[in-house]
Amino acid sequence: MSTSAPALEVDRLTSGYGEAMVIHDVSVTVPAGQIVAILGKNGMGKSTLLKTVMGFLPASKGHVRVGGEDVTNLTPYRIARRAIAYSPQDQAIFQDLTVDENLRLGLGMQTDYARGLERVSGFFPFLAQRRRQRAGTLSGGEQKMLLVARALLSRPRLMLVDEISEGLQPSVIQRLADVLRGEREALGLGILLIEQNVRFALKVADRFAVLKRGEIVDSGSATESGIEDRVNEHLTV
Amino acid sequence: MPDQLLDVLTTAAILYIVAVGLLIVLGVLKIINFAHGGFLTLGGYASLIVSQLHWNPWLAEPVALVAGTVLGAAVERIIVRPLYSRPLDAILATWGLSIVVVQVITIAFGRGVQFVRSPIEGAIPLLGTSYSLYRLVLLGAAVVLALAIGAVMHGTRLGLVARAVIMNEGLARGLGINSELVRFVTFSVGSGLASLAGALITPLLSVDPLMGVPWLLNAFMLVLVSGTSLISLAVAAFVLGGAQVLISSYGNPVLGGLTIVVLAALILRVRPLGFARG
């Protein structure tokens, strides 16, 4: 596993449903240890992009590389095993399993679950106390935190996060942002963040790209001044 | 009265043993394995072979289990896998397999009814009445089986992974779980359990090539009513099996035979998800 290769490289990817292509010629790179945000309104192709990267949708053109390795069109479970943590938008946790069971499923091999649990409980203390609770009974914010904890448990090198800030309180969003940025340093983790919430995304990310009608229309560093207005230009109208 | 209670319990136990393999296959693969009756018959004839070879009659169970599991593995790969996206066709194809199994057995053993001696004979005094020991053994077997499956489902990695696939296969795959392997193992085990059930019930009744059919129907209805919950299956087996026993003794044995299927059909109409939650 080469550490200099980008965590994720999406190379001129085109895919969609049946005959309707939703994303066209999309190229995005997530360097190792960086957070890249994909911004866009609904129906613009963000979830489609994620599903194609994870192998749930077949790519009709283009390539997906993880850590330098071409994973285009592999079956999802094989892709997931390449140290990728996938947090989908809906139905991302098993409602009827306990917190503990949900976390365990994040670890492919049963290596040192105890140590991993200790580490992620450091980020979200409530987890250690509520291990036996059914995940479906947690609040919305707690469920998202469980999601991130599960993703981080396996020490992935790439995280794909789909609209995690939706419907959350500001304090929870702040916590998530801090944890993600922190782990990014600690693990050299690359994160692809799909978001509608521009302000949150730009706070967390290093780089951004705007997806409109299935194409990347703008990209750059997220820390420049005036970025928020520039992005909003694309999204309103 | 105690006789009745024991009858209800042992009948429920037998139904549970027969249906549990069908339930786990439905839960994980989301299809109904209509060859379940065929596997049951296979188990019965394994028992017959063991008795004809004069082996220890308790060997019938492991032989049946192994035979069923191996055959189930082959069936999953060849017949079931291509039909994942066509569940109604999977029912038809497994029904075809059932026919094949029955015909092969008929060609090999003939059509007649045959008997296998019970590994344990006689009765013991219990609750003020004398009751068949073998039936009580089956009750014990059902309990052991239920506990074992429960332990696997809730205590092992395999069980956790299987439950994840049952609840949300897409998410499970996204987390790195090889759901195809899980389906393969589940189907093989489910078929093995069907054969095991066949071997267990043979001493009580008899073997003939068509023995699997009424059991398939009853198991099928019980499973539909239970959804994907093992506990619901135990409850359904108790309630519907109990109803069958009561109606057979106090009413009409013919009606008794119909109880499970008719009651289940009515329950399903009112609550399409059966007893299971939500």
Add this chain to the structure above:
Amino acid sequence: MVAILGVMALAAVAAGPYLLDTYSVNILVRSFLYGCIAIALDILWGFAGVLSFGQSAFFAIGAYGCGLAFVHLGLSWETAIAGLLGGAVLAAIVAAFVGWLAFGHGVSELYVSVVTLVLTVVVVQILYSGGDFTGSSSGLSGFDTFDIEIETWFWITGAALVLSAALGWILVRSDVGRLLVAIRDNEQRCSYFGISGSGIKILVLVFSAVVTSLAGYGYAAYTDVVAPDLGGFQFGTELVIWVALGGRGTLIGPAVAAVVIDFISAYLSGSLPFIWQLFIGLLFILVIVLMPQGLGGAIASLCRRLWPWPMDSPGVARLAAVRADRIAREHAAPAIELRGVARRYGSLRVLEDISFVARQGELVSLVGPNGAGKTTLIRCISDGHERSAGQVAIQGHDIGRLPPERCARLGIGRKFQTPNVFDSLSVAESLRIARARLEPPSPWRRADEIHLPEAALRVVRATGLDRSLTTTVRHLSHGTKQALELAMVLAMEPRLLLLDEPTAGLTKPERTLIGAILVDLVANHDLCILIIEHDFEFVREISSRIIVLHQGRLVLDGNVEDVVSSELVRTIYVGEQHALRETGA
């Protein structure tokens, strides 16, 4: 064409007894009856999509109708007819009951197979326990029956088979036949056209049950024996196997398969009964896995490729305009009235406290971020079962718990977010189905003219659909399917249009055209249109009013200028949580 083949078949039947030996003739009398049952089952399963394992039950009812009449009432014309009608009526009643059980709201499609299977078990048990009346396990035999020669029986059942095939063929080629296929492929879409799929399926089940019971009557009258396992599910599943092998949905395939397999089985039942059954079982598995369309279906597609069969396309349909006479000026009641509508899933609240009124002549756009509940709201308006609380009234009628087909009949036309069409029908046939409630389809003809209202015609002509009337919908592009669905919904002549992202996947000129059509419908035809859209430019151009949903609540409802310039809307769309403003950038 049908007539020619029919006459040829009759001629073959007439010649039969002179060419075949007595044993064969004897067998074929029975096989022909099975062929009739197979045809009825194919119409039920292959065309209407109802997998019934219980046709044997109806067969037994018909057979015992004959047996019981002759045994207990003696042989005469009156008792013969009584037995015939008695069996048919009982079969019809049982079928209606089963249909009522199986085709209700929210019942899974597996259930009908379950219930028909259970039916066979119940029927057999009833027959077993009938004592002397039904003859119990040995059944009834040796009763006085019609004194007819074997050859004559051959001609009778052979002619019955040819007649069934011919009538069946005409039925499935007609508009009603296409309607059955539409219900099989997409019952939901049919219900939103006001067509009651369950009602029609019950009718088809009853019809197939009656035909099967008549065959049973013939069987009993000929063989002079009736036994309980005539009704058992062994025979019931065997029938399904024959239809599957012959090719479901081909009509002739199942008939041929039934006749051939029964004929061969009879010959082999002496020598190799089990190996033959084994072979059939293996063949069945093979066909299901590898060739689900059956041998007949495979042959049919092969033939179609070699010789384009003229019978397939009975003339291209023409489109014609319908008189636009539905401008009702008189309406006191608003088109839509919602009060306190909510939709909850457990503790998850998708919609909460939605109330508004929309009238004829308004074009209301429904906007809001993903997950705001827009599609759910449309569902609550068009389906009485959907909402958790609140009232919905359409044109003054409270929809209560009415299913979609009843709501559609109140004048609602709904277009779905992803194109919801009939994949295996042609464009023309799809439009015909959309008109089915207003112009009931014929069971023997295919209409060569399709009447469409002006708006639908415009959509069809502008998007080129009028040049692809015979194209199968499956082969259309995504955008064209969108246009087709819109045209179908317009063809219903709705008073209220619910459109869910109608322009997704369309080109700019197509979008402009659709926009113009919608504006015209509202202005000149007095429709009320509720449209979900993400394209803000489109919304601005065509709407008279905008409603904004956010996190399940109605946050803004006003005219275009007010809403577009509102701060709240910008906030919602940019996704800024209002409290984050305080934490600073």
